Amino acid sequence: MIPLPKTKRPSRGIVLLALLLTLALMAVALMGAVEVWSVERQRETEADLLYVGDQYRLAIEHYYYATPGAGKMLPASIGDLVEDQRFPVPVRHLRRAYADPVTGEAFELLRTGEQISGVVSSSAKSTIKRSGFSRADSAFEGVETYNQWRFLFSPPVSGRPGRKSPLPSSRQPVVIGGTS
Numbered sequence: 001m002i003p004l005p006k007t008k009r010p011s012r013g014i015v016l017l018a019l020l021l022t023l024a025l026m027a028v029a030l031m032g033a034v035e036v037w038s039v040e041r042q043r044e045t046e047a048d049l050l051y052v053g054d055q056y057r058l059a060i061e062h063y064y065y066a067t068p069g070a071g072k073m074l075p076a077s078i079g080d081l082v083e084d085q086r087f088p089v090p091v092r093h094l095r096r097a098y099a100d101p102v103t104g105e106a107f108e109l110l111r112t113g114e115q116i117s118g119v120v121s122s123s124a125k126s127t128i129k130r131s132g133f134s135r136a137d138s139a140f141e142g143v144e145t146y147n148q149w150r151f152l153f154s155p156p157v158s159g160r161p162g163r164k165s166p167l168p169s170s171r172q173p174v175v176i177g178g179t180s
Contacts, residue, residue, distance in 0.1 A: 048101035053151035056119045059094035060153040074115035102146050118152030
C-alpha cells in the first residue's frame with residue numbers, strides 16, 4: 001500500500017481568534033456609541049429642564065399680573081398655578097405640575113416669605129450647556145450645575161413699571177425641600 005501524503009489542515013484556532021478579535025472591536029465601538037448617546041440624552045434633558053423651568057417662571061408671572069386689584073401677589077402653592085380659584089371661573093396658569101426632568105422628582109420651590117417666586121432643580125449634576133442661553137435664562141451663563149439654574153420671577157419695582165429688581169436681602173428666595 002502506498003501511503004497518502006498528509007495535507008495540512010487550517011488551524012481552527014485562528015478562526016476562533018479572529019472571531020474574538022471581531023467581538024472585542026465591536027464592544028469598543030459600542031462603548032463609544034453609548035457615550036455619544038449618553039451625552040445626547042443629557043442635552044435633551046437640559047432642553048426639557050429649560051422648557052419646563054420657563055413654563056413655571058411664565059406661570060408665576062402670569063399669576064402675579066392676573067391678581068385682581070392693586071395689590072399684586074405671587075402664588076402660595078403650585079396648585080394655585082394649576083388652578084387659580086381667585087376668579088369665578090378657575091384660571092389655569094400652568095397646565096400641570098411638571099416634574100424636574102433631571103431628577104424625575106418635584107422641583108424645589110424658591111420662596112419669598114410664604115409665596116413662590118420660582119423653582120430650581122435639586123440635581124448637583126454638571127451641565128453640558130454653559131453659554132448661548134435665551135435672554136430670560138442669561139443668568140445661567142457659565143453656571144456649572146443644574147441646581148444653580150434658578151427659574152425665578154422677580155416682580156417689578158413699584159412705581160417703575162417694567163423694571164425688575166433683586167429682592168431685598170431680608171426677602172431673598174428661600175429654597176424649600178433641599179439645600180443649594
